[in-house]
Amino acid sequence: MCFALFHFLQVDRLRDKMVEKEVEVETKGKQVTAAQAEKKRAEAELAELRDHMEIKDRKINVLQRKVSTHYISWSSSSGVCGDKYTYSTQSVEYQ
Numbered sequence: 001m002c003f004a005l006f007h008f009l010q011v012d013r014l015r016d017k018m019v020e021k022e023v024e025v026e027t028k029g030k031q032v033t034a035a036q037a038e039k040k041r042a043e044a045e046l047a048e049l050r051d052h053m054e055i056k057d058r059k060i061n062v063l064q065r066k067v068s069t070h071y072i073s074w075s076s077s078s079g080v081c082g083d084k085y086t087y088s089t090q091s092v093e094y095q
Helices: 002-069
Strands: 071-076 085-090
Touching: none
Parallel strands: none
Antiparallel strands: 071 085
């Protein structure tokens, strides 16, 4: 009879440990899911920022090409505001 009681108590303790471990596994699973969602959000934000940066780089390249091929200078005939201005283009090289 004493052996049966001892065995019952051991089984009860093992069940309690098993329940604790299941709760721990569930908690860790929720943490992993939250971390994966955060990672996906961060990756999407990074991709969006890279796209914006690529667009800005293209715009800069276009403007640099325009500046390097044509230099715009405005010159006034008398230097007074309101006078006629002339437009000229010159080649410019950057080093």
